[in-house]
Amino acid sequence: MKSLAELAALRQKSLDKLNMRNEDSERQRIVVGMATCGIAAGARPVMNTFVEEVNKRNLTDVAVSMTGCMGMCVLEPMVDVYDTKGNKTTYVHMNPEKAKRVIAEHIVNGQPVTEFMITAEEANNA
Amino acid sequence: MQIARSHVLICGGTGCLSNNSMKLKEHLENKLKELDLEKEVQIIMTGCFGLCAEGPIIVVYPEGAMYSQVSIKELDTIAEEHLLKGRIVEKLLLANRTQAYDEEGHQVENTDFFKMQKRVALRNCGRINPENIDEYIAYDGYQALGKVLTEMTPQQVIDEITASGLRGRGGAGFPTGTKWKFAAASEGDVKYVACNADEGDPGAFMDRSVLEGDPHSVLEAMAIAGYATGAHQGFIYVRAEYPTAVKRLNIAIDQAREYGLLGKDIFGTGFDFDIELRLGAGAFVCGEETALMRSIEGHRGEPRPRPPFPAVKGIFDKPSMLNNVETYANICPIILNGAEWFASMGTEKSKGTKVFAVGGKINNTGLVEIEMGTPLREVIYNIGGGVPEGKKFKAAQTGGPSGGCIPASLIDTPMTYDDLNEIGSMMGSGGLIVMDEDNCMVDIAKFYLGFIVDESCGKCPPCRIGTKRMLELLEKITDGRGEEGDVERLEKLAKNIKASALCGLGQTAPNPVLSTIRHFRDEYDAHVRDKKCPAAVCKNLVRIVIDKDKCRSCGLCAKNCPVSCIRGERKVPYEIDYTKCIKCGACIERCPFNAISRES
Structure with a gap:
């Protein structure tokens, strides 16, 4: 270690890996439904895509986590995106391609992808 | 490198290790392979969370779900439910396992136990992997050293520490800044700094937890101390009975050397500093500074008269400065956040926070860090969860064999150096042993004195012979052979020992007896006059x-x-x-x- 800059670089690199444990930081959360129904419908590749994209783009303020069955198994794989205020956007029938677009449009640019979102009709029929 | 989706933190403090947490880790590694989650989930062994009574502790992030008393079988459930399917296993959560921590939600920070604490010295314990320097660096590690070496003069460092009001956390509470000033002012081409990790008080384990959970914080602070006082070599005197702490210190020192954070020309500033470990062989007296320094030199650990003080003539007769582990753990936050920040915590004369190892008759046995001046009541009832089985709180013992008791009537005493001294106890290193109605105070005094008699090095007669005589008097009383005047004889002997013993060990040895006489004279009288032990402990009575x-x-x-x-x-x-x-x-x-x- 010969300079402070070197330390700062190392710190940033390590911090990125640990960001998840920083509970007070304001972050968006991507929650993938990973119950049996979700996994059967293909939630795992969706989840992996989210994790990969987050890593690739170096998004430190986003947490990817899983949850259980939301009860609307017919709409799986489902994904909830929570913004920093806790507002929820629900995406249904997800796949890896859609996941990439959610990252690019919703997470990075703050524009929810309306076409993937759950509709009132779907919610009522499920 | 792949960033994991979930981090599983398994407590690797001695408390949880003895509860099999190492086996849990190995088991979880295999289980993750089986579930094909090894790339998504990262397992990290951390230091002590402080909830030793509830160990082994496992925390799963990003949810921050804290599981307690996890068995191998339950770990399978956690892996299958939480890690694979993302369903928090409610029934295994700390909050649902024990009423003592009943709080809404599962977040670690929401439990009463953590909410009321202020973690400065323990800031990284249970948060980082102590065997990975990168994680320490991520949480501002070695920033303070960098700041000190590049922006501050040694004098500025000492001024900052002085202004913070930090006092020695080993027990006596000597102002740390003043100590550094003396060492810096001492003339000499070679100087040393040392760290006292010879934690010997019965029931105390704060230093162990810091070393196990955050060893780099001590290394970094020692390097800062070296820069401030003009030393280039540090020694950590750690007891051999702390194998995990020794192991992690060694790993930490190696990693710091590899990164060039110890060694020659640190940060390219020309400052050299290195640290060596010295293992103590388990003598209590070696926690006394002059004895410790003798032991570092390789001699028998016996104290010597002061002056000359170690700041003038210490290790190998060179100017030396010794601080306690917890004192060092406070240094980096002071440098980074400023003296004012530190001084804003605590009371006028006792700044900052203090770590206590809470044990005995208390529900939440473990490690807590509180702001100085917090009343004892809060520690016992709010953080500690009260006395088990609805029994009545009788007294708390602080300061180990050098300290004294705080009776139930003084439970609202603020925990500061001066308030505790005033009531005949002391802050000490931070052991806090809680006693209920089933404890006999005469018996407690006898226990501590017995410890001192065993541990007295024997160099000076007041300690060697005097404490033995005191113990005999106490045995006489608890055996039912006590006579009128025995308590007065104890007091007289105690005063003489305090006035004439060579080192701190002897000078404070009578404290447990004096403080129990002061607050529980009626129990002594019951033993002597009525031949009765009110708590029904002393066998002969x-x-x-x-x-x-x-x-x-x-x-x-x-x-x-x-x-x-x-x-x-x-x-x-x-x-x-x-x-x-x-x-x-x-x-x-x-x-x-x-x-x-x-x-x-």
Whole structure:
């Protein structure tokens, strides 16, 4: 270690890996439904895509986590995106391609992808 | 490198390790492979969370779900439910396992136990992997050292520490800044800094937890101390009974050397500093600074008279400065956040926070860090969860064999150096042992004095002979042979020892006796005059009695009596032959009707 800059670089690199444990930081959360129904419908590749994209783009303020069955198994794989205020956007029938677009449009640019979102009709029929 | 989706933190403090947390880690590694989650989930062994009573502790991030008392089988459930499917296993959460931590939600920070704490010295314990320097660096590690070396002069560092009001956390509470100033002012081409990690008070384990959970914080602070005082070599004197701490210190030192954070020309500033470990062989007196320095040199650990003080003539007769582990753990936050930030915590004369190892008759045995000046009541009832089985709080012992008792009547005493001294106790290193109505205070005093008699190095007569005589007097009292005047004799002897012993160990050795006499004189009098032990602890002063109304003549007591002194027949209450009874209490344990008890 010969300079402070070197330390700062190392710190940033390590911090990125640990960001998840920083509970007070304001972050968006991507929650993938990973119950049996979700996994059967293909939630795992969706989840992996989210994790990969987050890593690739170096998004430190986003947490990817899983949850259980939301009860609307017919709409799986489902994904909830929570913004920093806790507002929820629900995406249904997800796949890896859609996941990439959610990252690019919703997470990075703050524009929810309306076409993937759950509709009132779907919610009522499920 | 792949960033994991979930981090599983497993406590690797000694408390949880002895509860098999290492096995849990290995098991989880295999389980993750089986579930094909090894790339998504990262397992990290951390330092102590402070909830030792509830160990082994496992925390799963990003949810921050804290599981307690996890068994191998339950770990499978956590892996299958939480890690694979993302469903938090509610019934295994700390909050649901024990009422003591009942709080909404599962977040670690929401439990009463953590909410009321302020973690400065323990900031990284249970948060980082102590065996990975990168994680320490991520949480501002070695920033303070960088700042000090590039932006501050040694004098500015000392001024900052002085302004913070930090006082030695090893017990005596000497102002740290003043100590650094003396060492810096001392003339000498070679100087040393040392770290006292010879934590020997019965029931104290704060230093161990810091070393196990955050070893780099001590290394970094020692390098800062070296820069401030002009030393280039540091020694950590750590007891060999702390194998995990020793192991992690060694790993930490190696990693710091590899990164060039220890060694030559740190940060390209030309400052050299390195650290060596010295293992203590378990003598309590080696926690005394002059004895510790003798021991570092390789001699028998015996204290010597001061002056000359170590700041003038210490290790290898060179100017040396010794600080406690917890003191060092406070240094980096002070440098980074400023003296004002630190001084804003605590009271006028006791700044900052203090770590206590809470044990004894308390629900949440473990490690807590509180702001100085927090009343004892809060530590015991709010953080500690109160006394088990609804028993009555009687006293808390602080400061180990050098300290004293805080009786129930003074439970609202703020925990500061001066307030504790005033009531005849002391802050000490931070052991806090809670006692309830079943503890006999004379017996407690005898225990601590017995410890001192064992640990006295024998160099000076007041300590070697005086404490032995005091112990004999206490034994006489607890055996029921006490006479009028014995308590006064104890007090007189105690005063003489305090005035004449060579080192801190001897000078403070009578404190437990003096403070129990001061606050519990009635118990001493009951032993001496009435030959009674009110708490029914002292063997010679109690009788074991069978309650005739409760006895159902089942005969279990007689069967389990090792000296066959209980006799009886069906439908007639059993009786004890007192000429044979050795008062072992085996019958009390076995009686299914609670009909047998000790009576004073």
